[in-house]
Amino acid sequence: MSSETQKILTTDGIxxxxxxxxxxxxxxxxxxxxxxxxxxxxxxxxxFPIGDMxxxxxxxxxxxxxxxxxxxxxxxxxxxELPEEEVFASFYxxxxxxxxxxxxxxxxxxxxxxxxxxxxxxKKLQRKMKKFEDGNYKEQIMDVHxxxxxxxxxxxxxxxxxxxxxxxxLKGMDLIADEDGKIIQVSEERxxxxxxxxxxxxxxxxxxxxxxxxxxPIAHLLATLPMKYSNLLMICVLLPFWxxxxxxxxSWMILLQQQGVVNDFFxxxxxxxxxxxxxxxxxKTGTYVAMTQILLPFxxxxxxxxxxxxxxxxxxxxxxxxxxPFVAFWKVYFxxxxxxxxxxxxxxxxxxxxxxxxxxxxxxxxxxLISNQxxxxxxxxxxxxxxxxxxxxxxxxxxxIYWVYNKLVGVDNIKLG
Amino acid sequence: MALxxxxxxxxxxxxxxxxxxxxxxxxxxxxxxxVIFPLSFNAEEFLxxxxxxxxxxxxxxxxxxxxxxxxxxxxxxxxxxxxxxxIAIFATLGSIVLGTTAALGLSSxxxxxxxxxxxxxxxxxxxxxxxxGVAIFFFMAKVGLAATHTGIVxxxxxxxxxxxxxxxxATLTGFDHSVTxxxxxxxxxPVNTFMKITLPLILPGVISGGLFAFVxxxxxxxxxxxxxxxxxxxxxxxxxxxLREQLSPTILAVATCLIxxxxxxxxxxxxxxxxSERIRGININ
Numbered sequence: 001m002s003s004e005t006q007k008i009l010t011t012d013g014i015x016x017x018x019x020x021x022x023x024x025x026x027x028x029x030x031x032x033x034x035x036x037x038x039x040x041x042x043x044x045x046x047x048f049p050i051g052d053m054x055x056x057x058x059x060x061x062x063x064x065x066x067x068x069x070x071x072x073x074x075x076x077x078x079x080x081e082l083p084e085e086e087v088f089a090s091f092y093x094x095x096x097x098x099x100x101x102x103x104x105x106x107x108x109x110x111x112x113x114x115x116x117x118x119x120x121x122x123k124k125l126q127r128k129m130k131k132f133e134d135g136n137y138k139e140q141i142m143d144v145h146x147x148x149x150x151x152x153x154x155x156x157x158x159x160x161x162x163x164x165x166x167x168x169x170l171k172g173m174d175l176i177a178d179e180d181g182k183i184i185q186v187s188e189e190r191x192x193x194x195x196x197x198x199x200x201x202x203x204x205x206x207x208x209x210x211x212x213x214x215x216x217p218i219a220h221l222l223a224t225l226p227m228k229y230s231n232l233l234m235i236c237v238l239l240p241f242w243x244x245x246x247x248x249x250x251s252w253m254i255l256l257q258q259q260g261v262v263n264d265f266f267x268x269x270x271x272x273x274x275x276x277x278x279x280x281x282x283x284k285t286g287t288y289v290a291m292t293q294i295l296l297p298f299x300x301x302x303x304x305x306x307x308x309x310x311x312x313x314x315x316x317x318x319x320x321x322x323x324x325p326f327v328a329f330w331k332v333y334f335x336x337x338x339x340x341x342x343x344x345x346x347x348x349x350x351x352x353x354x355x356x357x358x359x360x361x362x363x364x365x366x367x368x369l370i371s372n373q374x375x376x377x378x379x380x381x382x383x384x385x386x387x388x389x390x391x392x393x394x395x396x397x398x399x400x401i402y403w404v405y406n407k408l409v410g411v412d413n414i415k416l417g
Numbered sequence: 418m419a420l421x422x423x424x425x426x427x428x429x430x431x432x433x434x435x436x437x438x439x440x441x442x443x444x445x446x447x448x449x450x451x452v453i454f455p456l457s458f459n460a461e462e463f464l465x466x467x468x469x470x471x472x473x474x475x476x477x478x479x480x481x482x483x484x485x486x487x488x489x490x491x492x493x494x495x496x497x498x499x500x501x502x503x504i505a506i507f508a509t510l511g512s513i514v515l516g517t518t519a520a521l522g523l524s525s526x527x528x529x530x531x532x533x534x535x536x537x538x539x540x541x542x543x544x545x546x547x548x549x550g551v552a553i554f555f556f557m558a559k560v561g562l563a564a565t566h567t568g569i570v571x572x573x574x575x576x577x578x579x580x581x582x583x584x585x586x587a588t589l590t591g592f593d594h595s596v597t598x599x600x601x602x603x604x605x606x607p608v609n610t611f612m613k614i615t616l617p618l619i620l621p622g623v624i625s626g627g628l629f630a631f632v633x634x635x636x637x638x639x640x641x642x643x644x645x646x647x648x649x650x651x652x653x654x655x656x657x658x659x660l661r662e663q664l665s666p667t668i669l670a671v672a673t674c675l676i677x678x679x680x681x682x683x684x685x686x687x688x689x690x691x692x693s694e695r696i697r698g699i700n701i702n
Contacts, residue, residue: 027525027527028529030522031527034518034522035519035522035528035534036522037519042537042538042540042578043537045571049553049555050548050552052555053548053551217439218442221435235683236443238686239676239679240446240449242632242679242680242686243676244636244653246638246653246657247672247675248450250453250669251453254456254664259465261466264466296442354544356546357638361660361661371545374547374548384555391551391552392548394548395544395545
């Protein structure tokens with residue numbers, strides 16, 4: 001018997017297997033086409049721009065493009081002694097072009113980042129260069145200022161030659177590559193970023209902890225109360241959840257100010273005297289209090305949805321088998337709520353670690369977090385490559401947490417309300 | 418939750434401590450919203466409860482900050498409200514259309530690389546807003562859409578679609594696909610089947626996803642701060658500026674209006690959720 005006769009054919013005479021495969025493939029394409037518009041939209045407007053951030057954060061072609069001839073001439077220079085006449089001549093030509101294009105100021109700023117003292121000698125060179133004679137540029141440039149005869153400055157220029165630089169990432173961790181390329185810590189008074197990273201982690205950790213401690217009992221209460229009461233109390237959780245973040249921050253600003261309701265209350269119950277009202281805003285306290293209240297619903301909701309599925313008879317069984325209520329809770333109920341705890345904690349932690357608005361408004365100087373620093377560099381210093389680098393460092397952290405979350409709980413378990 | 422009569426005294430004490438703690442947390446959650454109400458009717462310019470307010474003197478209350486919000490010459494709330502609503506409505510529509518189609522594809526069991534695609538689609542929800550803001554700003558600046566309504570609407574569609582995708586996918590998990598097959602076998606074309614059969618069944622999910630998208634857009638400030646020019650100011654931007662500079666009672670009047678709005682949205686969302694559970698045959702109790 002040949003294999004041909006064994007195949008089941010459809011009415012069209014095509015083998016059923018093939019026909020099914022075809023249908024399957026068609027369905028696959030259909031499903032994919034439905035997802036396509038959103039996927040393409042997000043890839044173009046969102047995924048690529050994040051990739052663009054990566055590119056910006058390491059892109060260091062600005063100086064390279066401004067001094068093309070100099071870098072070409074520097075290729076053979078070993079960096080030990082002062083460079084040859086050729087390098088000086090090329091530098092003269094590059095710089096002259098920059099002066100004509102009126103972009104020499106940018107070069108001064110960039111080189112000054114690399115080594116202090118460049119700004120003044122470049123300005124001086126610009127003034128003196130008008131009187132330069134052709135030939136022997138090495139002598140003429142070195143005569144402008146004694147720093148031009150210092151090999152350190154030429155090494156600093158050479159260090160900016162590569163088109164890719166990790167300097168921004170190092171800066172984000174308060175590190176810097178010294179003149180020999182060795183990575184060292186920046187001077188004491190400039191170490192600000194590490195403090196910010198640690199503070200961000202600290203705030204995110206404690207806010208998560210506070211949220212957990214407050215959310216667990218109320219989620220339990222909501223899950224065990226009869227429906228008509230729990231629905232009413234659920235409003236207390238859902239109304240803040242749906243209310244504008246700025247409205248909630250504003251209400252905390254009113255509550256926590258020195259003449260505010262909370263301080264009035266403390267004075268009234270005699271905790272503090274009227275002329276000794278504590279400062280509760282524009283510091284870490286304000287950030288903690290406001291962020292805990294704002295993120296609390298994100299902890300309550302996942303916990304509630306898990307607790308809702310736990311049958312009360314389990315606790316009763318635990319107790320009837322001789323456990324005290326505490327033992328029954330700890331051995332039976334608590335382990336069952338762990339998926340909810342995981343979901344809630346990671347959700348709150350991820351949200352807290354990237355928080356920006358509330359710390360900026362109630363945090364003051366000691367309550368600002370890494371996001372505020374990113375926004376500061378985006379809007380004020382316009383050091384976009386540094387903002388990108390820090391943003392990506394934060395993103396890597398968040399993705400790592402997200403990965404753990406996915407392993408432990410599963411992304412599919414995200415529930416909204 | 419009354420305790421049984423035989424409960425020992427120490428567990429009774431524990432129980433009342435637990436209830437007191439819960440009451441405290443509920444107050445902590447909801448009370449801040451209610452501070453804003455009375456203060457927005459303050460006749461004075463200060464953001465503290467005046468003696469008159471404490472003794473419920475009618476003269477201590479007024480609607481002047483609401484008048485200022487609506488008619489105030491220097492106040493940009495009118496323009497901000499208009500922009501906010503326009504942007505939020507278009508962003509919601511965009512999110513619903515893109516998110517629902519994607520969710521339909523994702524719930525098909527034929528969908529290849531489901532996990533990876535799902536992760537990409539909901540990534541704007543997981544990535545911290547500040548990073549999304551920076552990335553979206555770079556893109557919009559490059560294509561020349563920074564400081565335009567279109568740019569902000571597109572940005573909010575990015576942020577809003579994950580919610581629609583999640584809620585609609587959740588609705589579709591209980592969806593009986595044989596009804597669409599039945600429709601097709603009776604000669605209905607796919608578009609007709611979708612409009613007449615699928616959409617009415619998944620509508621609660623679509624609308625609640627849409628509500629999330631609307632609130633996300635209406636309340637969004639981080640990305641808008643990067644994107645908006647003077648012309649595109651929105652309510653959150655005005656509130657942000659106001660809170661940074663001078664906490665004025667007018668802001669509280671606006672905040673009160675926003676709380677009323679969010680109460681309405683909450684009620685709608687709750688009703689929809691229950692309806693959806695009823696339709697899908699999930700017993701609430």
